[in-house]
Amino acid sequence: MSYEGEFASYRPLQRIADSNQVQGLLKRAKRLPVVGSTGRLPEPSHLEPLTVDLPEFVVAIDGSSAEIDVSTGYPGSRIGYVTVASVLLNLRLVDILDEDRPVDPVRFRATEEADTIPAALPGSNVVTRDYPSARDSFRAELYDLLQDAEVDEDDDSTLLETFEILLRHKPTERLQRCPYEYDGCQETMLVGPGLSDCSCSKRRVIFSTDALRIHEGFREDSSNLEMLSEVMQVWERIMLVHLLLCFERKGLLSKANKVAFFVDGPLAVFGHPAWLSAAIKVELQRLNAIVRRETGADLIIVGIEKSGSFVQHFEDLAGVKGGDDALLFGERTCFLPTDDYIKSRIIYSNSDKRYGEATYFGRKFFYRTDNLSRVVGSIPFLDEEQDSLDSSDLSRYRQLPAVCALLDKLVSSRFANSVSPIIAAHAHAAIPFTLGAKVLHRLAVALMRDEK
Numbered sequence: 001m002s003y004e005g006e007f008a009s010y011r012p013l014q015r016i017a018d019s020n021q022v023q024g025l026l027k028r029a030k031r032l033p034v035v036g037s038t039g040r041l042p043e044p045s046h047l048e049p050l051t052v053d054l055p056e057f058v059v060a061i062d063g064s065s066a067e068i069d070v071s072t073g074y075p076g077s078r079i080g081y082v083t084v085a086s087v088l089l090n091l092r093l094v095d096i097l098d099e100d101r102p103v104d105p106v107r108f109r110a111t112e113e114a115d116t117i118p119a120a121l122p123g124s125n126v127v128t129r130d131y132p133s134a135r136d137s138f139r140a141e142l143y144d145l146l147q148d149a150e151v152d153e154d155d156d157s158t159l160l161e162t163f164e165i166l167l168r169h170k171p172t173e174r175l176q177r178c179p180y181e182y183d184g185c186q187e188t189m190l191v192g193p194g195l196s197d198c199s200c201s202k203r204r205v206i207f208s209t210d211a212l213r214i215h216e217g218f219r220e221d222s223s224n225l226e227m228l229s230e231v232m233q234v235w236e237r238i239m240l241v242h243l244l245l246c247f248e249r250k251g252l253l254s255k256a257n258k259v260a261f262f263v264d265g266p267l268a269v270f271g272h273p274a275w276l277s278a279a280i281k282v283e284l285q286r287l288n289a290i291v292r293r294e295t296g297a298d299l300i301i302v303g304i305e306k307s308g309s310f311v312q313h314f315e316d317l318a319g320v321k322g323g324d325d326a327l328l329f330g331e332r333t334c335f336l337p338t339d340d341y342i343k344s345r346i347i348y349s350n351s352d353k354r355y356g357e358a359t360y361f362g363r364k365f366f367y368r369t370d371n372l373s374r375v376v377g378s379i380p381f382l383d384e385e386q387d388s389l390d391s392s393d394l395s396r397y398r399q400l401p402a403v404c405a406l407l408d409k410l411v412s413s414r415f416a417n418s419v420s421p422i423i424a425a426h427a428h429a430a431i432p433f434t435l436g437a438k439v440l441h442r443l444a445v446a447l448m449r450d451e452k
């Protein structure tokens with residue numbers, strides 16, 4: 001076996017890859033038969049044409065993160081940037097523009113109204129105010145960030161308040177270590193809302209956001225990109241819940257079926273803040289119960305994956321059935337992989353614990369759009385019955401036909417296997433320093449106007 005990828009031509013690595021030890025390890029490694037050759041195949045279901053109206057608006061939430069070297073006089077000083085953009089897409093306008101294809105990108109952009117919130121966070125060797133270390137500066141700035149991020153001009157609630165609502169759902173049986181453990185503090189604690197202090201004699205400040213434990217991955221002397229991506233995924237997901245809570249306060253949940261929410265990446269929270277996933281699930285289920293009562297439909301929330309094992313697996317399936325994968329996955333077919341399917345075909349495991357139990361608040365689906373694009377997405381567990389990977393039955397997820405019809409509409413050849421608003425959000429997120437985030441306000445105005 002040769003060493004694949006970009007290092008193929010790098011000879012020292014090739015030598016390692018060819019070595020007996022590496023070859024021996026590969027021989028001992030479990031081998032999955034080529035997809036479809038012996039193992040099971042997915043059994044996708046065909047979706048009937050949608051009989052209800054599609055949502056009129058799409059809100060896409062998408063972040064990016066980066067790190068830059070700065071000069072503070074201390075070596076290796078870095079600052080992290082995280083931006084989370086929300087894009088509002090008016091689908092009626094998309095329809096009108098679609099009538100005279102090819103779409104003019106400038107006019108297409110006019111259908112999106114992007115708002116970007118940029119934030120800078122201390123990285124290694126950057127100490128702000130009187131904090132004792134870069135790590136503590138980071139903790140303080142993260143707290144301020146959620147407190148200062150004003151999302152809506154006529155709703156002055158902050159992302160921090162939304163976070164603290166989620167914090168109430170954090171399990172209390174496990175205490176966490178004091179954030180000053182690096183400085184010798186031995187206390188363990190349950191982190192509460194707002195500011196508090198450690199019960200040791202130094203009584204140093206504890207921020208509610210310390211409950212995210214992101215600071216535990218902070219590196220004083222090297223890059224913190226991994227930590228920044230935890231900040232980004234948390235921020236994106238808190239933003240989703242925040243927008244829904246704003247809807248609730250404005251009495252707009254009865255119109256929630258007119259809006260679809262797209263989030264970048266799976267509906268999950270990974271790493272140190274993974275507990276947030278279960279908290280988000282609780283809050284989404286509470287909100288969805290109201291939406292279901294008022295509209296008869298479920299919330300439409302979709303996570304879209306652009307890479308990873310599931311995307312790879314879906315692509316691998318193209319080689320099945322003599323290369324004519326439309327035989328297996330025809331247009332407008334959808335498959336919900338079960339726990340068993342995932343563990344035997346995609347991410348090997350013989351654990352009894354459900355795949356993604358601690359990290360996911362939704363489940364994955366494979367969808368082949370009407371133009372045969374492949375989409376790997378996830379939809380949330382909006383009630384107890386949906387919260388299972390036991391079956392591939394689509395009917396439990398009443399929003400799925402609308403989700404797929406939306407994907408037909410939004411996934412175009414221009415953005416193969418991706419979702420255009422998500423792409424647009426990326427483009428805007430890449431421009432920092434554009435302050436303001438008024439998506440919700442505009443959406444509320446549009447929904448109200450719609451009433452007449």
Ligand SMILES: [Zn+2]
Pocket residue numbers: 178179180181185186187198199200
């Ligand atoms: Zn302490």
